Amino acid sequence: MTSRESQDPDMNLVCECLSGSQSAWNKFYLRFVRLVSTVVRRQPAIAAADREDVTQTVFVALVRGLKDYEGTFPLARFVTMVAQRVCIQEYRRMSASKRSGDHESIDEDERDMRDGNLWIASPATQENHMAREELTTFLRVALDRVSPGCKKLLELRYMEELPYKDIAEKTHSRENTVTVQTRRCLDDLSVLYSRLVRKGAAK
Amino acid sequence: VKRSQSDQFNGHPEELLLLYVEKLLDPSRNQWVDDHVKSCADCAENVRRLSEMTRLLRSHGAAFCPEPWELAQMVADGTDPNGRVKKHLAQCARCREELERLTAPEQPDAIPEWFTEAVRREFPGCGGESVSWSAGGFFNELVSKLAGLMSRPTLALGAAAACLLVVVLLSGYPQGDMPATALSKVDWDQPTSTLQHKGGMRLMGPGKTKMKAAVFIHFASRNDAPSQWAVDEMYAQLNPRDALKSHFDILSPHQVAEAVGEESFTTRSAQDLSRLLHSKLGVSLVVTATVRREHDSFTIETKLMDTASHEVVHVHLSDPVPASHLARHIRESIIKALKAHEAS
Numbered sequence: 001m002t003s004r005e006s007q008d009p010d011m012n013l014v015c016e017c018l019s020g021s022q023s024a025w026n027k028f029y030l031r032f033v034r035l036v037s038t039v040v041r042r043q044p045a046i047a048a049a050d051r052e053d054v055t056q057t058v059f060v061a062l063v064r065g066l067k068d069y070e071g072t073f074p075l076a077r078f079v080t081m082v083a084q085r086v087c088i089q090e091y092r093r094m095s096a097s098k099r100s101g102d103h104e105s106i107d108e109d110e111r112d113m114r115d116g117n118l119w120i121a122s123p124a125t126q127e128n129h130m131a132r133e134e135l136t137t138f139l140r141v142a143l144d145r146v147s148p149g150c151k152k153l154l155e156l157r158y159m160e161e162l163p164y165k166d167i168a169e170k171t172h173s174r175e176n177t178v179t180v181q182t183r184r185c186l187d188d189l190s191v192l193y194s195r196l197v198r199k200g201a202a203k
Numbered sequence: 204v205k206r207s208q209s210d211q212f213n214g215h216p217e218e219l220l221l222l223y224v225e226k227l228l229d230p231s232r233n234q235w236v237d238d239h240v241k242s243c244a245d246c247a248e249n250v251r252r253l254s255e256m257t258r259l260l261r262s263h264g265a266a267f268c269p270e271p272w273e274l275a276q277m278v279a280d281g282t283d284p285n286g287r288v289k290k291h292l293a294q295c296a297r298c299r300e301e302l303e304r305l306t307a308p309e310q311p312d313a314i315p316e317w318f319t320e321a322v323r324r325e326f327p328g329c330g331g332e333s334v335s336w337s338a339g340g341f342f343n344e345l346v347s348k349l350a351g352l353m354s355r356p357t358l359a360l361g362a363a364a365a366c367l368l369v370v371v372l373l374s375g376y377p378q379g380d381m382p383a384t385a386l387s388k389v390d391w392d393q394p395t396s397t398l399q400h401k402g403g404m405r406l407m408g409p410g411k412t413k414m415k416a417a418v419f420i421h422f423a424s425r426n427d428a429p430s431q432w433a434v435d436e437m438y439a440q441l442n443p444r445d446a447l448k449s450h451f452d453i454l455s456p457h458q459v460a461e462a463v464g465e466e467s468f469t470t471r472s473a474q475d476l477s478r479l480l481h482s483k484l485g486v487s488l489v490v491t492a493t494v495r496r497e498h499d500s501f502t503i504e505t506k507l508m509d510t511a512s513h514e515v516v517h518v519h520l521s522d523p524v525p526a527s528h529l530a531r532h533i534r535e536s537i538i539k540a541l542k543a544h545e546a547s
Contacts (some may be wrong), residue, residue: 020326026314031279033313034305038271041301060321076272076279132263139259139266148285158260159267160294164227176218183221186256193256 010075039083150185390457423495481510
């Protein structure tokens, strides 16, 4: 074990797991089970009834793939990336088996009780969820690449939905300056977003 | 109007396009931009792009949310560059809900069989020993590994020394089923008093005094204690000063931790802690809220101790409460205990 590994708790845990220690793996499970279930819950295309199965598949993938972790970023991030990838694969697999009629699951979140009707998400709806999640991911990545000032400004305007006047007060600027800056930030974001969508579509 | 606006914006109303898209222009300007956009391909393209981005941002609010791993990192070790995640949490109910799930206490016995099987399949030589996070379990595991070394005489002495070192280290660190008191560096707004008041009284005016009190969150088992970040959040929400300011001068968690001289968790008994706070800071009352797991919920036992006599003057046991309401119930129990004392 290198000195870096011995000082890095993430790398230490990974090394212990890869040495085959069941107690290290149990520690790994307990540490990340809540994170994995959070990632799975965030995927609107995964039906509530399928979440437990998907969580299980994520952990099996982690047991197999932990050797790929190199320690260049936090272990929690690695776990999240694996979980997101498995969610997409599982969604595709489940969609395929639903089409062939050998899988049935009712998405509890999709039940619409307002009219006393039970509405079950159709494959087309779940496909929309998936596409929507993909767009959200592109947008999140694009937002991470604009300047921190721009991200803050866009967050105040489009997440918190503050009027320009209030943003100007908060940022100690003139209202006109804020609208001009917001417009420039949207231009930057648009360029980055379009680039990501083009790359994504090309994959 | 049209001519002056055209002059002002040098032919293209670029600075007005966002306000036009968001329908924030007065009718005359709106009409002018509308007419211009109909005849200018560049501006029409800009309007299309701005409309798309504003619509996307409004309909994909989750894009502003931190990734789940960022929330998990903040819970685990407080990592939050520039306080971005905390600021976001203040605005986003969805992320607060996720955070609640991420801070739910661990369930150490909850390793599913399929996971153990998956590990065994991938690592056939894996022992499959059962997990235990208690000091004893860890110690036993270590001893069993060292036992192999003990069978070889040349390594026996080194192994014995290692055992001794482990015993010394573990005796000072709260783990497993041992009870532990959570400490925190949270500082509630302004300190109520910077002076040391021996005797636990502070003058409030003619004939009136304030009693000096301290509060602790105590965990019946260290296994049930959440991360330090969650403990800090609990103490931050606990602040009972406003509710009790007329009769009590309550030390902040930061002042208490400074006096105790330890960080995060301590295994010192409640009596030891109250004696220490009495002698160091003149505290006359200590309230301890002991959190105990009952299946999926928690009970809170509140004890109020007179630090001079070491007598417990008030005890209350709550009904089970879910983890998500724990901080609020701890606060209410502590305020109730001190108010009951004030009334008596």
